Amino acid sequence: EAQVTQNPRYLITVTGKKLTVTCSQNMNHEYMSWYRQDPGLGLRQIYYSMNVEVTDKGDVPEGYKVSRKEKRNFPLILESPSPNQTSLYFCASSIRDGQNTEAFFGQGTRLTVV
Amino acid sequence: GENVEQHPSTLSVQEGDSAVIKCTYSDSASNYFPWYKQELGKGPQLIIDIRSNVGEKKDQRIAVTLNKTAKHFSLHITETQPEDSAVYFCAAPGGYQKVTFGTGTKLQVIP
Numbered sequence: 709e710a711q712v713t714q715n716p717r718y719l720i721t722v723t724g725k726k727l728t729v730t731c732s733q734n735m736n737h738e739y740m741s742w743y744r745q746d747p748g749l750g751l752r753q754i755y756y757s758m759n760v761e762v763t764d765k766g767d768v769p770e771g772y773k774v775s776r777k778e779k780r781n782f783p784l785i786l787e788s789p790s791p792n793q794t795s796l797y798f799c800a801s802s803i804r805d806g807q808n809t810e811a812f813f814g815q816g817t818r819l820t821v822v
Numbered sequence: 823g824e825n826v827e828q829h830p831s832t833l834s835v836q837e838g839d840s841a842v843i844k845c846t847y848s849d850s851a852s853n854y855f856p857w858y859k860q861e862l863g864k865g866p867q868l869i870i871d872i873r874s875n876v877g878e879k880k881d882q883r884i885a886v887t888l889n890k891t892a893k894h895f896s897l898h899i900t901e902t903q904p905e906d907s908a909v910y911f912c913a914a915p916g917g918y919q920k921v922t923f924g925t926g927t928k929l930q931v932i933p
Binding site for chain 2: 712739741743748749750751752753756758764766767798800805806807808809810811813814815816
């Protein structure tokens with residue numbers, strides 16, 4: 709089954725404790741992206757990747773890091789989480805050009821930073 | 823960068839009525855306009871999209887219209903059903919390889 713898998717689905721952590729949210733897709737897509745969803749703000753793009761070893765900032769990259777060492781994986785790293793990073797996070801992939809093709813989303817990761 | 827405005831933020835309709843959600847965008851170079859539906863506890867899923875070389879596209883009860891001159895595109899749902907209740911997002915290209923989403927519309931279909 710074609711899918712985007714995120715882990716974990718739920719995470720509660722403390723301020724300053726490094727964490728990683730994993731994302732994996734099995735569709736051989738080139739474009740992958742991370743979004744955060746907050747009430748009233750919709751989906752905002754954090755980082756995206758055009759292909760292996762090619763990443764770039766989205767609209768809200770502060771406090772986040774990503775890496776794309778393999779085509780299928782695109783982890784989101786929070787080096788020192790803060791309470792304002794409490795949010796619902798989605799990973800997405802597109803076959804090629806993220807701007808002109810359908811995005812396939814994961815199930816989401818609800819992160820709480822206390 | 824791209825600025826995408828979506829209205830209304832909430833919409834309640836009686837079952838069987840029509841629902842219309844509108845988005846405006848700022849970048850005249852944009853040429854792909856998808857609509858996503860997000861059900862409770864799930865990730866968004868594409869329901870329909872339109873490209874700038876057409877003005878309207880239909881898929882059963884769902885249609886999308888595009889007005890490039892006015893820089894807006896709309897989602898139309900006819901004969902609404904309870905299972906249409908969800909949050910709907912529009913999106914547009916948001917600068918070099920970025921994607922900008924609207925703020926979402928929570929649609930409630932009242933049986």
